[in-house]
Amino acid sequence: MQSTLYEAEHTAFRHMTRAFLVKHVVPFHDQWESDGMVDRGIWTAAGKQGLLGTDVDEAYGGGGVRDFRYNAVAGEELVRIGASGLGFGLHNDVVAPYLLDLTTEEQKRRWLPGFCSGDLITAIAMSEPSAGSDLQGIKTTARRNGxxxxxxxxxxxxxxxxxxxxxxxxxxxxxxxxxxxxxxLVAVERGMPGFDRGRNLDKVGLKAQDTAELFFDNVRIPAENLIGEENGGFVHLMEQLPQERLSIAVQAVAGCERMLEITVEYVKGRTAFGRPIGSFQHSRFTLAELATKTQIARVFLDRSIDALNAGELTAIDAAMAKYWTTDLQNTVADACLQLHGGYGYMSEYPISKLWRDSRVQSIYGGTNEIMKEIIGRSMGL
Ligand SMILES: Cc1cc2nc3c(=O)[nH]c(=O)nc-3n(C[C@H](O)[C@H](O)[C@H](O)COP(=O)(O)OP(=O)(O)OC[C@H]3O[C@@H](n4cnc5c(N)ncnc54)[C@H](O)[C@@H]3O)c2cc1C
Structure with a gap:
């Protein structure tokens, strides 16, 4: 079934993105995995190519089109190419809406040009050692002082x-x-006295993505760095989290499609008992079931992206998309690795990396258990 989500301009953007990644990312990604982070230069190269801030006004250096389909294309292409180290999704899909919807004109002028050029890399910090699923546990304070x-x-x-x-x-x-x-929500900037990075955490997957601890010791920030309303942070988060969850669902469906593509190829070529392993009924049924579920996920995802663009995606829709597609991604990852046999467990086979990178998807952005809480509560339970 052909997806009807994308139009000619999205396809052109996809070709441009893919060409950029093949040239500027693929040759270096293994090195970045060893380094535990990507080279900063790739951010500014992506900025020059127009891959950052597609939905930011042209006046600030962005693409000027608020259409999540461009974000989705970029997310899909990163997954397809295996570039899991690039935190562009976090920057473009998760942080951008806060900087677009909640900032003053002065803040926009200060931050958005760097955001689009790749000179200002962004992050959002909710989680703390004692506050993950439960934001009530947040202990970090921003005390007003003059x-x-x-x-x-x-x-x-x-x-x-x-x-x-x-x-x-x-x-x-x-x-x-x-x-x-x-x-x-307060913006803390590089170089502010008292702002320190902790460890770059060693993870199961997403090896080239820097995931770190941050420390704030009497960091003095100007009141002009407040984003949105004072004491309105929780409401702001609730308003923006559906887009973050949809971004994760985009990666999940792209991951399923990619893993199936690789595995179908593999089972056609590998033989056992005198025939391709894909011709065993078990392999055929497994792949047929997963291809069907992935197709269904794609239809729901496409519809959700349309709903987001129309301003109609509810927190419940987003929770359903995030939970269902990432659970499916883990099922697909596990089955596809199994179909590769021992080769699937070898790092040189792409399925092993896709399997490692998939695992976190049901955890971050709100765990899938929390997604089910959101859905269940909406049913009056
Ligand atoms: C690679 C990576 C990148 C991340 N990036 C960011 C980031 O950029 N910014 C950020 O702020 N955070 C980030 N996170 C943190 C992530 O959002 C949290 O890990 C996640 O929200 C879960 O919180 P926790 O790890 O504290 O687990 P906990 O909240 O301790 O949960 C542990 C288990 O208990 C379950 N549980 C908790 N409460 C309930 C409940 N009410 N009902 C049923 N089950 C429940 C959970 O589902 C989970 O299975 C990242 C995490 C990872 C691993």
Whole structure:
């Protein structure tokens, strides 16, 4: 079944993105995996190519088109090429809406040109050692002091944590109120005294992506770095999280499609008992079932992207998309690796990397258990 989501301009953008990745990313990605992060230069190269901030106004150096299909194309191509180290999805899909929807004109002028050129790499820091699924556990504070805020606390698991120049930090501005009424979003910038990076965390997959701890020790930030409303942070997060979850679903479906493509090729070529292993009924049925589920996931995803563009994607739709597609991704990853036999467990076979990179998808962006809580609560349960 042909997807009807994309139009000619998205296909052109896909070709351009793919050509860029083949030339500037594929030859270097293995090295970046060993380094635990990508080279900063790839960010500015991507900026020059127009891959960052497609939905930012042209006046600030962006592409000027608010259409999530471009984000989806970029996300799909990164998965397809195996470029799991590039935190462009976090920058373009997750952080951009905060900088577009919640910032003042002065903030836009300060941050968006660098955001689009790749000179200002961004991150968002919610999670803390004692606050992951439960934002009530957030201990980081941003205490008002004259015309500044003083930020204290720490964050962990932060994507782009080492490379980022601007981090949207979720902090308590009112410690006497529950998270829903006492959190704010503040921008902490590279070089501010008291802002330190911790370890670049050693992970199961996404080896070239820097995921780090961040520490804030009396970091003084100007009040002009407050993003959105003071004490409105929780509401801002709830408004923006559906797009983050859809971005994860995009990667999940692209991952399923890629893993099936690789595996179908493999089982046609590998023989056992005098025949291609793909011709055993078990292999055929497994792949037929997973191809069907992936096709269904694609249809739901395409519809969800349309809904997001129309401003109609609900938190429940996004939770369903995130939970179902990433669970499927893990099922596909496991089955496809199994069909590769021992070769699937070898790092030189692409399926092993796709399997490693898939595992986190049901965890970050809100775990799939939390997604089911959101869906279940919407049913009055
Ligand atoms: C590679 C990576 C990148 C990340 N990037 C970022 C980032 O950029 N920014 C950021 O802020 N965070 C980031 N995270 C953090 C991520 O969002 C959290 O790991 C996730 O929200 C889960 O929180 P936790 O790890 O503290 O697990 P916990 O909240 O401790 O959960 C542990 C288990 O308990 C279950 N559980 C918890 N509460 C419930 C409940 N009410 N009902 C049922 N089950 C429940 C969970 O589903 C999970 O299975 C990243 C994590 C990883 C691994």
């Amino acid at each position: 015309s500044d805020y003083i930020v204290n606390g720490s964050k962990t698991f932060i994507t782009n944590g080492i490379l980022s120049d601007l981090v949207i930090v979720v902090a308590r501005t009112d410690v006497n109120k529950p998270a829903a009424q006492g959190l704010s």
